[in-house]
Structures are given as C-alpha cells and as structure tokens.
Amino acid sequence: MELAATLAALIGERHVLTGDAIGEHYRIDITRKYKSHPAILVKPATTAEVSEIVKLAAEEAMPITVIGGQTGTVGSAVPANGGLALSLERMNSIVEIDLLSMTMTIEAGCILQTVQETAEAQGALLPLDLGARGSATIGGVIGTNAGGNRVLRWGMMRDMVIGLEAVLADGTIVSSLTKMLKDNAGYNWKHLLIGSEGTLGIVTRAVLRLRPLPSSRQTALIATETFEQAITVLRHLEVVLSGRLSSFELMWSNFFATMTEAQLPQRPRPMALGHGFYVIVEAMGGDADYDLAQFERTLMRLIEEGVMQDAVIAQSEREREAIWAIREDMTPGLTPLRPFASYDVSMGIGYMPVFAAQAGQNLAQAYPAAKILFYGHAGDGNLHAIVSTGQMNPEIQHGFDTAIFNAVRDVGGSIAAEHGIGVSRAPFLSWTRSPAELALMRSLKNAIDPKNILNPGKLLDAMGNG
Numbered sequence: 001m002e003l004a005a006t007l008a009a010l011i012g013e014r015h016v017l018t019g020d021a022i023g024e025h026y027r028i029d030i031t032r033k034y035k036s037h038p039a040i041l042v043k044p045a046t047t048a049e050v051s052e053i054v055k056l057a058a059e060e061a062m063p064i065t066v067i068g069g070q071t072g073t074v075g076s077a078v079p080a081n082g083g084l085a086l087s088l089e090r091m092n093s094i095v096e097i098d099l100l101s102m103t104m105t106i107e108a109g110c111i112l113q114t115v116q117e118t119a120e121a122q123g124a125l126l127p128l129d130l131g132a133r134g135s136a137t138i139g140g141v142i143g144t145n146a147g148g149n150r151v152l153r154w155g156m157m158r159d160m161v162i163g164l165e166a167v168l169a170d171g172t173i174v175s176s177l178t179k180m181l182k183d184n185a186g187y188n189w190k191h192l193l194i195g196s197e198g199t200l201g202i203v204t205r206a207v208l209r210l211r212p213l214p215s216s217r218q219t220a221l222i223a224t225e226t227f228e229q230a231i232t233v234l235r236h237l238e239v240v241l242s243g244r245l246s247s248f249e250l251m252w253s254n255f256f257a258t259m260t261e262a263q264l265p266q267r268p269r270p271m272a273l274g275h276g277f278y279v280i281v282e283a284m285g286g287d288a289d290y291d292l293a294q295f296e297r298t299l300m301r302l303i304e305e306g307v308m309q310d311a312v313i314a315q316s317e318r319e320r321e322a323i324w325a326i327r328e329d330m331t332p333g334l335t336p337l338r339p340f341a342s343y344d345v346s347m348g349i350g351y352m353p354v355f356a357a358q359a360g361q362n363l364a365q366a367y368p369a370a371k372i373l374f375y376g377h378a379g380d381g382n383l384h385a386i387v388s389t390g391q392m393n394p395e396i397q398h399g400f401d402t403a404i405f406n407a408v409r410d411v412g413g414s415i416a417a418e419h420g421i422g423v424s425r426a427p428f429l430s431w432t433r434s435p436a437e438l439a440l441m442r443s444l445k446n447a448i449d450p451k452n453i454l455n456p457g458k459l460l461d462a463m464g465n466g
C-alpha cells in the first residue's frame with residue numbers, strides 16, 4: 001500500500017503496521033461489541049509526525065481514529081474499517097512538572113496512573129481518578145472529558161486542562177500550552193476539543209492543573225434506609241467538612257449485595273446486608289488527627305440523629321482498599337451477569353429515585369426477568385446501571401436502551417454523563433439534545449473537519465433515527 005510505505009518512510013517501518021499485523025487492542029473495544037479492520041496502524045513519536053500523518057491521510061480522505069487505552073465503553077476508539085488507527089503510545093513523556101505554577105505538561109499517550117503517581121511523588125495531586133486509571137491515557141481522558149470518583153470536589157477533566165496542543169484535520173498544529181488559569185482572549189477552542197471523542201482534533205500534549213497533595217484521607221462505608229437520607233448525609237458532609245468531601249459513591253442495596261457476595265470469602269463483607277442504600281464516602285485534608293476526629297464525630301452524630309443507620313470507617317490502607325473494592329473490583333460480581341448492558345446517565349440528584357423506579361418499571365414491562373443494578377458518582381448526579389437478562393442480541397440491547405433512556409428523558413437528564421456518545425449512544429443523542437443543539441454541533445464539526453476525516457462514524461455521524 002502506497003500510503004503505508006510513505007508513512008513508514010516518515011516515522012520508521014517498525015511504527016507502521018498493516019492488515020493482520022495490527023493487534024486486537026487497536027481493533028476491538030473493551031466491551032468487545034465493536035470490531036474493525038483498519039488498514040494501517042501508526043505510532044508517531046512527535047507532534048510534528050502526527051501532523052505529517054494527518055496531512056497524508058487527509059490527501060486520501062482516509063479516516064483517522066486516535067486510540068488511547070481503549071477503555072472507553074461506547075465504542076468511540078474503534079477505527080473505521082480500512083481506515084487509519086493512530087496510537088500515541090510512544091508519546092508518553094511527562095514533559096515538565098512546575099510546582100510553582102502547579103502544572104504538569106504531559107504527552108497525550110501517557111497513562112493516567114503514571115501521571116497521578118509522578119505528581120504524588122512531587123507532593124502534588126492530579127485529582128482525576130477512575131477505575132481504568134492503569135490503562136486510560138491522558139489523550140483519552142481529555143477526548144472523553146472523563147469524570148470519575150472525585151468530580152464532586154475537583155470537577156471533570158475539563159476543569160483540569162489549562163493548556164492544550166492538538167493537530168487539526170488538515171494537519172495544522174494548534175498550540176496553547178500555557179499555564180494561565182484565566183484567559184478570556186476570545187473563543188476558548190480547547191474546550192471544543194475536550195470531550196469531542198477525537199472528532200475535532202488529535203490532542204498531542206496538555207498542561208494540567210495540579211493541586212497540593214492532601215496529607216490525610218478518611219474513607220467510610222455508610223448505610224441509610226432511604227435515598228433522601230443519603231442526600232441529607234451528602235449535604236451535611238459538604239457543609240461540616242468544609243470542602244474536604246471528595247467522593248460520594250452511592251450504591252443501591254442489590255448492587256452492594258451482588259458485588260460483596262461475589263468477593264466472598266477472599267474479602268469479608270464490610271457491612272451487613274439489609275440497608276436500603278450504601279455509600280462510599282471519602283474526605284481528604286491536611287491535618288490527619290483533626291480530620292479523622294471530625295470525620296468520626298460527624299458520622300457518629302448522623303447515626304445518633306437517625307439519618308444514617310451504620311458506618312464503617314477504614315482504619316488502615318487495607319481497609320480503605322476493601323471498601324473501594326466494592327466499587328472498583330466489579331469483575332467477580334459482573335461475570336455471572338454476562339452478557340449485560342451498562343449505562344452512564346446523569347440528572348438532577350433529586351430525580352434519581354424517580355428515574356430508578358421508572359427505568360425499573362420500563363424494563364420489567366418488556367423483560368420481567370431483567371436484573372438492574374444502580375450505583376454511581378451520585379454526588380455529581382451521575383448514575384450507572386447494569387442491566388442483564390442473561391441474553392443479549394441487538395433487539396434486546398435496543399429494548400434495554402429504550403427503557404433506560406426513556407426514563408432519563410422523562411426526568412430531563414442526559415444519556416451520557418461521562419463516557420461519551422461513541423457508537424452505542426448515538427441513536428439516542430437526539431433524545432436529550434434539541435434539534436438546534438444538534439445543528440450547532442454539526443456546524444462546528446463541518447467547519448473544523450470539513451472532509452469528515454477525524455473519527456467518522458462516531459458521535460453525530462453514528463446517529464440513526466433512535
């Protein structure tokens with residue numbers, strides 16, 4: 001293939017693969033629902049190389065998909081058949097840590113956990129944290145505007161990106177690798193690219209905002225009887241802990257029962273079954289003794305007042321891990337439910353019980369034997385759902401999607417809180433976005449990528465009639 005040969009001459013033969021030599025990681029997504037046969041895989045080492053690759057591909061109108069850790073759950077990093085897969089795995093350097101400005105300049109192929117650990121070793125915190133931290137890349141978390149466990153306190157990826165460098169659809173390099181928190185000089189183009197799932201530009205480097213590393217961390221598993229009580233606890237902790245509350249991960253009782261049951265006997269259940277709701281609560285601060293005493297006192301008071309039924313506070317790193325494992329080590333609990341569908345929706349927090357009841361009702365009507373588990377970053381209005389009947393085909397998938405997204409639409413929520421649209425959510429995008437919003441999105445895409453080269457077949461491009 002002529003293009004492959006030209007690319008090999010540009011970046012080296014070892015870094016250009018074609019046909020069957022392209023491994024599964026670059027062709028199949030994590031859910032294994034989406035598979036493809038890209039013609040070429042390229043692994044550039046510099047932004048200039050990315051730019052030259054894009055120019056060459058653009059000449060042939062060849063679709064380009066950037067592949068990060070391939071941990072996205074909506075099929076957005078699966079390349080087009082016959083297209084170009086671009087991996088930034090060789091662009092994985094930490095360019096600079098500036099502890100005065102509290103910024104970190106990073107190449108987009110760097111793994112999130114590596115960035116977190118490098119920052120921590122320097123006494124700084126990159127607050128973004130999610131279960132896929134060991135594989136997700138900085139380009140991927142920017143490309144999806146990832147959220148995760150600490151949005152409640154520090155926001156989403158968008159809130160952590162100060163500067164950005166990207167390659168546009170014609171190969172132009174746009175760079176604003178600044179360290180300024182404030183910059184209102186015209187349109188802020190970087191926010192267009194963040195969360196655009198590789199459809200508007202290829203992020204090559206970023207300047208991320210760091211925070212001082214908290215020196216104390218308190219983690220608890222708490223239980224309430226009702227959803228309203230859980231929210232009362234959330235609001236109380238927000239006030240009393242004066243901004244130190246970092247995570248509030250709500251779990252419906254059947255999610256807690258399923259996950260903890262599957263982890264036995266290796267991991268004893270940290271709290272008895274029988275409560276309505278369970279929450280992993282975490283606070284981070286700067287005075288270990290004071291913070292722990294205040295955390296314990298606050299939880300005790302909430303129990304005495306009858307708002308909370310039980311609380312287990314982690315007394316060691318091992319106990320903290322055991323609490324977080326309920327949310328993060330989900331494979332044992334999910335395995336018997338395979339094949340299942342998973343959802344990532346958001347809404348005003350107050351609507352969550354209405355949504356959950358309605359989604360359950362919609363599902364039960366169509367699939368009386370369906371099992372549905374709710375959990376999520378509820379402090380941010382973000383709920384995840386796992387739905388299973390033990391069988392899956394496109395018709396069942398569509399039935400599940402319709403049941404869940406109808407309930408989301410009824411409460412004025414969003415079909416995609418943090419994982420994005422990709423392929424799997426695209427048929428439903430118009431359910432929670434107006435025609436005017438969709439038209440604006442199309443205008444932007446057409447203006448920035450007129451040949452529709454960047455990640456075609458995803459997001460707007462994948463919209464059916466839903």
Ligand SMILES: Cc1cc2nc3c(=O)[nH]c(=O)nc-3n(C[C@H](O)[C@H](O)[C@H](O)COP(=O)(O)OP(=O)(O)OC[C@H]3O[C@@H](n4cnc5c(N)ncnc54)[C@H](O)[C@@H]3O)c2cc1C
Nearest residue numbers: 068069070071072076131137139140141143147148198203
């Ligand atoms: C166990 C688990 C837990 C998860 N928890 C969370 C969570 O709590 N919160 C959350 O938000 N997500 C979560 N996710 C989803 C996933 O980890 C995120 O979407 C993550 O941001 C994807 O990063 P990635 O490097 O794997 O990107 P990929 O999956 O490879 O790509 C995702 C999208 O980003 C684009 N992209 C990749 N690199 C670039 C780049 N350099 N420039 C432009 N676009 C690019 C791709 O083209 C694609 O459209 C979870 C996933 C798993 C498997």
